[in-house]
Amino acid sequence: MKYFLQRIAFYLFTAWAAITLNFFIPRMVPGDPVQSLITKYQGQLSTKSIQSLYVLFGLDKDEGLWSQYIDYWKQLFHGDLGLSFTFFPTPVSTVIGQALPWTLLLVGITTVISFLLGTGLGVLAGWRRGSWVDGLLPVTTFFSSVPYFWLGIIAIYLLAGPDSFFPSSGGFDSGLVPAWDQYFIPSAIKHSLLPALTILISSVSGWILSMRNMMVTVSSEDYITVAHAKGLPERRVAVSYAARNALLPNISGFALALGFIVGGTLLVEIVFSYPGLGYTLLQGLGAKDYPLMQGVFLVITISVLVANLLADIAYLLLDPRTRKEG
Amino acid sequence: MTIPTSSIEQVIPGQGSMAQPEAAKPSRAKRQRFLFVRNKKAATGLVILGVYVLIAIIGPWIAPYDPSARSNDLVQGPSAAHWFGTTHLGQDVFSQILEGTRSVMLVGFLAGAIATTLSVLIGVTAGYLGGKMDDSLSVLTNVVLVIPAVPLMIIITSVLNNASDTLVALVIGLTSWSWNARVLRAQTLSLRRRDFVEASRASGERTWRIIVFELMPNLTAVIASGFVGTVIFAVLSEITLAFIGVVSNSGWNWGTILFWAQGQQALGQDAWWWFVPAGLAIALLGTSLSLINFGIDEFVSPRLRSAGKTKLKTASGGTVRMRIGFTPVLSNSATPHTHAKVVATPVMREAK
Numbered sequence: 001m002k003y004f005l006q007r008i009a010f011y012l013f014t015a016w017a018a019i020t021l022n023f024f025i026p027r028m029v030p031g032d033p034v035q036s037l038i039t040k041y042q043g044q045l046s047t048k049s050i051q052s053l054y055v056l057f058g059l060d061k062d063e064g065l066w067s068q069y070i071d072y073w074k075q076l077f078h079g080d081l082g083l084s085f086t087f088f089p090t091p092v093s094t095v096i097g098q099a100l101p102w103t104l105l106l107v108g109i110t111t112v113i114s115f116l117l118g119t120g121l122g123v124l125a126g127w128r129r130g131s132w133v134d135g136l137l138p139v140t141t142f143f144s145s146v147p148y149f150w151l152g153i154i155a156i157y158l159l160a161g162p163d164s165f166f167p168s169s170g171g172f173d174s175g176l177v178p179a180w181d182q183y184f185i186p187s188a189i190k191h192s193l194l195p196a197l198t199i200l201i202s203s204v205s206g207w208i209l210s211m212r213n214m215m216v217t218v219s220s221e222d223y224i225t226v227a228h229a230k231g232l233p234e235r236r237v238a239v240s241y242a243a244r245n246a247l248l249p250n251i252s253g254f255a256l257a258l259g260f261i262v263g264g265t266l267l268v269e270i271v272f273s274y275p276g277l278g279y280t281l282l283q284g285l286g287a288k289d290y291p292l293m294q295g296v297f298l299v300i301t302i303s304v305l306v307a308n309l310l311a312d313i314a315y316l317l318l319d320p321r322t323r324k325e326g
Numbered sequence: 327m328t329i330p331t332s333s334i335e336q337v338i339p340g341q342g343s344m345a346q347p348e349a350a351k352p353s354r355a356k357r358q359r360f361l362f363v364r365n366k367k368a369a370t371g372l373v374i375l376g377v378y379v380l381i382a383i384i385g386p387w388i389a390p391y392d393p394s395a396r397s398n399d400l401v402q403g404p405s406a407a408h409w410f411g412t413t414h415l416g417q418d419v420f421s422q423i424l425e426g427t428r429s430v431m432l433v434g435f436l437a438g439a440i441a442t443t444l445s446v447l448i449g450v451t452a453g454y455l456g457g458k459m460d461d462s463l464s465v466l467t468n469v470v471l472v473i474p475a476v477p478l479m480i481i482i483t484s485v486l487n488n489a490s491d492t493l494v495a496l497v498i499g500l501t502s503w504s505w506n507a508r509v510l511r512a513q514t515l516s517l518r519r520r521d522f523v524e525a526s527r528a529s530g531e532r533t534w535r536i537i538v539f540e541l542m543p544n545l546t547a548v549i550a551s552g553f554v555g556t557v558i559f560a561v562l563s564e565i566t567l568a569f570i571g572v573v574s575n576s577g578w579n580w581g582t583i584l585f586w587a588q589g590q591q592a593l594g595q596d597a598w599w600w601f602v603p604a605g606l607a608i609a610l611l612g613t614s615l616s617l618i619n620f621g622i623d624e625f626v627s628p629r630l631r632s633a634g635k636t637k638l639k640t641a642s643g644g645t646v647r648m649r650i651g652f653t654p655v656l657s658n659s660a661t662p663h664t665h666a667k668v669v670a671t672p673v674m675r676e677a678k
Contacts (some may be wrong), residue, residue: 014469021478025485141620145612147562149569150584150605157593168593213623261464263476267566271588281477284486293484297477304474 007285007312010297011305018301022294024070049083054143081293081298086283092295095280100299103276106192108201111258118199118207119250123243125208126215137212148264152198152271169273195272203261210253214246221245248319254311258304266300274277275309368621381424382431389421393578404599411599414590422578423603429579430561430611433495437560439608440499442553445506450545452507453514454537464511471504476566483567488574494567498560506552513548517541549621558615565608580604 040269062101069179081092125134143151167173172187175319188242218224227237266278273279284292353640391397391408397416404411410419452463482497483489516539518525526540541550567573568581569588583604586592594598 010465010468011472013465017469018473021473025481048619086398108464142609145558145616146609147565147569149566150608153584153588153593153601154605157598177589215372217627257473259474260476262474264564266477266480266567270570281480282570285480285570289482290485294480297481300477301473305472308472 003313004316007309011309015302015305017299019073019076020069022298023069026290026294034039049089050080060292073278081295084284085289085324086292087286092291095293096219096277096294096299099275099277099280099296100273100303103269103278104288104303105227106195106269106276107199107262108172110196110265111203112263114200114203114261115207115254119211119247121204122208122211122250123215123246124236125217126246127238128243129216137205137209142210143201143202144205146200146202147267147274148202149267149271151202152195152268153196155198156271168194171275177307181228184318191274192274195268195274198268199261199265200266203257211246212252214249215242218242218246223272244318248315251311251315254308255322262304327430337553344423365621365625370616371619371621373630374610375618378427378611378614381427383428384546385424385427389418389424390563391418391421393417393422393425399637401502401595401597401600403597410603411597411602413586419583419600419603422583423580425606425653426577426579426583426604429491429577430564432497433547433564433579434557434561436495436497437502437564438553438557441503441556441560442497442506442549444503445510445552446500446542446545446549448503449507449510450514450537450541453511454533454541456515459493460511467504467507467511470501472506476563479567480570480572481565484572489572491577493558494564494573499556499564500564500670501618502556502559505555506549508547509548509552514541517544547622547626551619551626554615554619554622559611561608561611561615565602580607614641 079093081096082136084090084092084095085310087095111197124138156168160166167190171191172184173191227241232241265276266281268274269276269278271283277300281293281296283289284296341617390438394417397412397418399408399412399416401414402408402412402416407418407518410423411420413422448463448467452460452467479497479501482501483494485496486493491673523536523540531540563579564573564579567585568579569584571585571589573581581604584601587597587604
């Protein structure tokens with residue numbers, strides 16, 4: 001329990017650090033971005049939203065840094081991330097709210113599949129060194145060295161097209177309205193297949209490699225020899241003795257991998273024009289839409305933190321040492 | 327360069343087949359030096375990397391065309407005049423790749439160097455000093471580790487407006503040191519209670535001297551592999567940033583090529599030559615660096631080598647799978663039996 005509380009405290013601290021970072025980044029923008037926006041959208045901005053933008057950008061000249069910081073936090077707690085310029089006058093929180101489910105589903109499902117598949121293959125490769133699975137390693141190394149988005153481009157080039165089963169862009173057929181019905185869901189699944197496949201191929205090799213190396217290390221431990229000596233079936237030794245212990249570092253390596261996968265996914269979304277956070281971010285980049293970019297960064301960071309917390313809980317369940325009191 | 331003997335022992339306790347006495351004879355030292363290169367993976371990786379470095383240096387001179395010069399051959403496929411075809415403005419893709427190598431390599435190695443320096447400073451200090459210092463540095467490391475680097479980089483570079491190569495390298499370096507710092511801290515923690523460190527502390531060596539001359543040589547392999555890993559990450563990140571167009575588009579790098587290919591609908595025009603070479607160049611560079619890293623890993627921990635032939639055919643036609651901890655002893659009796667009997671220590675097992 002103590003371990004668990006420590007982790008929660010750590011994630012809260014990290015969230016605080018990320019938000020603070022988010023507070024300072026726009027203050028590096030040279031000039032007065034708000035002023036140029038006000039001129040651009042002359043008359044369309046209300047006094048209140050102008051004020052909220054000034055707080056976001058730290059251009060509230062009358063106030064000190066500290067009170068700016070307090071105002072920023074107040075605004076965050078109200079869920080006010082400012083107005084998006086790209087989708088003017090929609091608030092950033094609404095834009096992100098529309099994009100988030102797409103990314104969460106895409107990344108969530110592919111990450112879990114990739115983790116399970118990669119770990120499974122890694123167990124095989126590590127347990128039976130020199131078998132065919134080892135031959136997969138160079139191939140997967142090659143795929144992991146390719147940027148996600150390039151693989152996406154190739155996938156579109158090779159597999160998608162006007163006559164192909166796979167659509168090349170978007171999250172659903174145009175003409176459909178997002179809803180949980182028999183028309184929309186198959187279309188959404190069809191559109192997500194290629195992006196998911198791209199992410200899967202790029203991310204699986206990391207899991208295979210780390211799991212293989214852990215298996216190799218673990219399989220020469222004494223307790224493995226003892227398990228063999230007890231005459232346990234091979235499969236049982238491999239799964240319950242070796243793999244179970246080799247799995248732990250793989251789960252704690254989740255933190256690094258997840259940030260990386262999420263970064264890659266953003267790019268895959270851009271290539272496929274998939275209506276998730278990555279594509280939203282790209283649209284924000286083009287228009288120098290700082291509130292939107294900041295909002296996307298904040299949401300991504302917090303999602304990654306939550307996912308890490310889940311990984312920690314899994315770790316807690318798997319590793320009895322962490323459950324020890326005191 | 328000497329082999330980090332202690333870190334080898336640390337990784338594989340009791341299996342120090344590579345570990346050799348510090349005071350090795352000159353001839354032995356020579357053998358050790360080439361041991362790393364003898365590793366097939368590492369050698370292949372080093373050769374490929376060498377070619378890239380060479381292109382980075384001479385690329386702009388050997389490029390057949392000015393990469394930005396327009397011509398009348400619009401979106402042409404590969405030909406004798408344009409090996410990798412041309413773009414929508416008639417620019418030569420091959421020249422762009424050659425010219426772009428420099429920027430990619432520069433940012434990769436510069437960011438790698440920045441990140442490695444930071445990770446050594448923070449990781450080793452945290453590991454060696456311990457206590458409050460360790461706590462705060464560890465928290466810092468973990469915070470940077472958990473915050474997703476790519477979105478952060480995208481936002482910072484976009485705020486920086488047309489960032490130059492050096493600036494991009496700085497941003498990448500500053501956001502990607504944490505993993506190595508963590509690994510180095512763990513290694514340092516295991517080293518600091520070793521006898522030779524205790525001895526130098528007892529003999530009154532200064533802290534910085536212990537860190538630089540006692541600890542660092544034993545961390546060489548870890549630092550090197552961290553550096554190579556960061557270079558891969560930095561190259562991918564730079565190309566990503568260039569691809570989405572947040573860095574300065576005045577120079578060429580492989581990401582810029584992909585940026586134009588994507589922006590000008592290369593896919594719709596079936597212009598595969600526009601984006602395939604850049605991607606393959608990245609993949610090959612990444613693979614060569616990964617190979618070097620595998621080489622380092624296997625060098626430090628021989629157990630990770632992919633075993634050559636682990637299945638052995640016995641005289642009687644059965645197969646035996648070799649595994650660590652087992653010594654198969656085949657009975658040599660002339661009488662044919664369906665199963666080759668394997669007497670393994672410590673247990674008798676039937677071969678499948």
